[in-house]
Amino acid sequence: MTSSARERWAVGPRGPLALVNAQRVDHPQAVWPVPGTWAPSVGGLIVTAAAGDGVVVDGVPVDGTVLVAGDEAVVPSTVAFPDGFAGTVAGRTLRVWDPASEAIARFAAIDRFPRSDEWVGSGRFTPARDVDGLEARGDVLDAAGDPLVVAGTVSTTVGGAAVTLVAVRSAPFGGAARLQLIVQDATSAVPEDDSHSSYSMGRFLFVTDPGTEADVELDWNELVLPPCAFSYQYACPIPPPENRLSVLVTAGERHPIDRDGAVFH
Incomplete structure (x- = not known):
């Protein structure tokens, strides 16, 4: 990978500079800076949110409790939040990505x-x-x-x-x-x-x-x-x-x- 490609990777929407939180979820809890209550589940995490929270899993707005499939699933879930934040699940960890992060702006x-x-x-x-x-x-x-x-x-x-x-x-x-x-x-x-x-x-x-x-x-x-x-x-x-x-x-x-x-x- 060329130097320019590496730098594009670093500032990409799933690049390391966009990762603003990686929180392990072992019990029902909030995860900064996104809405919803998150809890461990077989195959990923479950999120409980109201329609007004603006959580969207696999293209469908959440109003209740939904499974968010982890990265090891055949088809991992995509998660979108307000203000451009996105989420992915790795094991019991929720990773929150901000494509407009302060780190990207500094880099x-x-x-x-x-x-x-x-x-x-x-x-x-x-x-x-x-x-x-x-x-x-x-x-x-x-x-x-x-x-x-x-x-x-x-x-x-x-x-x-x-x-x-x-x-x-x-x-x-x-x-x-x-x-x-x-x-x-x-x-x-x-x-x-x-x-x-x-x-x-x-x-x-x-x-x-x-x-x-x-x-x-x-x-x-x-x-x-x-x-x-x-x-x-x-x-x-x-x-x-x-x-x-x-x-x-x-x-x-x-x-x-x-x-x-x-x-x-």
Whole structure:
């Protein structure tokens, strides 16, 4: 994805800068800043609202109690609220999106390190079935604290250091299977106002999944920021110990910056 496409994604109606609340619903409760009373249910959440509240689920105004199907449903529900707000359900969490959010108004660009061919290399992917105990490990977690599916390892050299990185399964992109490396390097420890810094919690590198043991291209210029770099409404996945690099990887995305040139957070 190009830099301009990434910036369009960031400010899109379902981009990270539009997310203004992500509230877990374990019992009947209100959710800021939208109307209705929300409660957990099989398959998603239920919302109770009056016609005057202006809640619309799957194109139908709510006047009573309605199921809002979650993202894992065959057909997830669409939810519209007054003032342009929208909602989606992930598990028991209601995500509220504002396409006119203050964060979108502040955003200027995604700052990047200069592209360099020095950061284009290769590695050797070994599937998890060929690495004893790798599939059973429980310390590779997503942002919600749930175990990720470990696909295998990628052995390579980064900044002169030999490393073996843990790769997890990623959602397909453009119809092609992908691996994801959740990495943190020494640029994460550099102060934000330094030209060698990057987001403190780490970055993602997506790699084509060969489906078997094989060499893979590693273009570190393609390192991207996680959604949590843009919004506190996202939790950050923690890089596994093997993926915490001691070298400076001065490649890829650094920080989202605002119109004053300051790092978002």
